Amino acid sequence: MAKQIKKLNVAMIGHGFMGRAHSNAFRQVGCFFDPPYQLQLKVICGRNRGEVEAFAAKWGWEEAQTDWQSVVVKKDVDVVDICAPNHLHAPIAIAAAKAGKIVLCEKPLAMHVTEAEQMANAARGAPNLVWFNYRRVPAIAFAKQLIDRGQVGSPYHYRATYLQSWGGDPDQAGVWRFRRSEAGSGAMGDLLSHSLDLALLLNGPITEVSSLIETFMPGREVDDAVLTLARFANGSIGSFEATRLATGCQNRNYFEIHGSDGAIRFDLEDLNRLEVFDRNDTADIQGAHNVMVTGPGHPYSSHFWPPGHIIGYEHTFIATLSDFLNCLSKQESFHPNFDDAVEVQKLMDAIQSAAQRKTWVSIAAPSSVLRRSS
Ligand SMILES: NC(=O)c1ccc[n+]([C@@H]2O[C@H](COP(=O)([O-])OP(=O)(O)OC[C@H]3O[C@@H](n4cnc5c(N)ncnc54)[C@H](O)[C@@H]3O)[C@@H](O)[C@H]2O)c1
Structure with missing residues (x-):
């Protein structure tokens, strides 16, 4: 007898860039993976009726709506997915959580840490997800496996840049x-x-930060660039640079980690590859291994294409969704969730404060770390 698969009706708020990426994931997850749920693209919500209806027709959503307040309380909706601008994340997520929905939310979770904590409290006990999709780039998931098995040894340096130029x-x-x-x-x-x-995923908690924030463009209300120095709880030190004014860079989400036994480097503009350096290689072949992380044996590789048949940006959302649905069916908590995103939000608030006060700012340990050490 065929296995009964439960249906989940999805409502998505917002149909821009992320609306397309998520719609694609909802449609594709059952093709690449065997999720324990069948997703129904039930309601798409935006502001302009004509645009929402055109999007619904193109991506296969059943209903087009323009009032998110009535959508999130609909009885025939199980999942609310938030792809709207940042200031709408909290009101939509809190209303959806109060209505008993499963809530998926884009990053950054909130406008500031207090709002993020309110959202995490509202969603406590209910399944939730934050779309930090880069955790599911196979090369990054593989980097995590390598780090956990000791490939880099004791970490000294964590260096991250996220460089765009459209600003x-x-x-x-x-x-x-x-x-x-x-x-x-x-x-x-x-x-x-x-x-x-x-x-936080790859190198653990950050204990203190200092930073410099700059707005270059006249009249602009938000930062164009941020530079941060950080100390990690594991003793390593880090630097972070994010900017929308890095002429020549389109989406250079890059990190490297250097440790006592090796190093790892990743660049999203070449997302199928990971550079792995092993200090234990003999001296005559020291150098980076340029690993194509498309299998065999690499994370998610058996679900996508044969080895060497590269994947793209959209697969990161599909893999995220698959992992979430598996956790949901096993009643396990998924990561990154709202609580994980609160930790990111705490760091961003500390970075803002460090720049304003021109001083180092300490970060309170996450409650899970405090629980473990007490
Ligand atoms: N995970 C990622 O890599 C990633 C990438 C890009 C954006 N994002 C995040 O996704 C979110 C959306 O970004 P985007 O690039 O898709 O923006 P976008 O401007 O392309 O789309 C925003 C959508 O929200 C809709 N919207 C705005 N106000 C609304 C309202 N009151 N009711 C209903 N719909 C409303 C707009 O009509 C539009 O469809 C942001 O939080 C952003 O930070 C995440």
């Missing part, structure tokens, strides 16, 4: 990403949040 484009001047009331911050929430999430 100087006059055609982009009117976008919500430059309005403080809608975005909260600039390169910080948009780009640095991803780098911080990966650093």
Whole structure:
């Protein structure tokens, strides 16, 4: 007898860049993976009826709506997915959580840490996800495996840059990403949040930060660039740079970690590859191994294409969704969730404060670390 698969009706708020990436993931996850749920693209919500209806027709959503308040309480909706500008994350997520929905939310989770904590409290006990999708780039998931098995030894340096260049484009001047009331911050929430999430995943908690934040463009309400120095709880030191004014770079989400036994480097603009350096190689072949992380044996590789048949940006959302649905069916908590994103938000608030006060700022240990050490 065929296995009964439960249906989940999804409502998505926002149908821009992320609306497309998520719609694609909802449609594709059952093709590449065998998720324990069947996803129904039930309601798509935006502001302009004509645009929402066109999007619904193109991506296969059943209903098009323009009022998110009524969508998140609909009885026939199980999952609310938030792809709207940052200032709407909290009101939508809190209303959806109160209505008993599973909540998926884009990053940065909130406008500031207090709001992020309110969201995490509202969603406590209910399944939730934050779309820090880069954790599921196979090469980054593989980097995590290598680090956990001791490939880099004791880490000394963590270095991350997230470099884009569109911030100087006059055609982009009117976008919500430059309005403080809608975005909260600039390169910080948009780009640095991803780098911080990966650093916490790969190198553990950060204990203190100092920073420099700059707005170059006249009249702009949010930061164009942020530079941060950090100390990690494991004794290593880190540097972070995020900017929308890195002429010549489009989406250079890069990190490297150097340790006593090796090093690892990743660049999203070449996302199928990971550079791995092993100090234990004999001296005559010392150098980086340029590993193509498309299998065999690499994370997610058996679900995508045969080895060497590269994957793209969209696969990171598909893999994230697959892992989430598996956790959901096993009643396990998924990471990164709202609580994980609160830690990123704490760091961003500390970085803001360090820049304003021109001093080092300490970060309180996450409650899970405090629990473990007490
Ligand atoms: N995970 C990632 O890598 C990644 C990448 C880009 C953006 N993001 C995040 O995704 C979110 C959306 O970004 P985007 O690039 O898709 O933006 P976008 O401007 O392309 O799309 C925003 C969408 O929200 C809709 N919207 C705005 N106000 C609304 C309202 N009141 N009711 C309903 N819909 C409303 C707009 O109509 C639009 O469809 C942001 O939080 C952003 O930080 C994440």
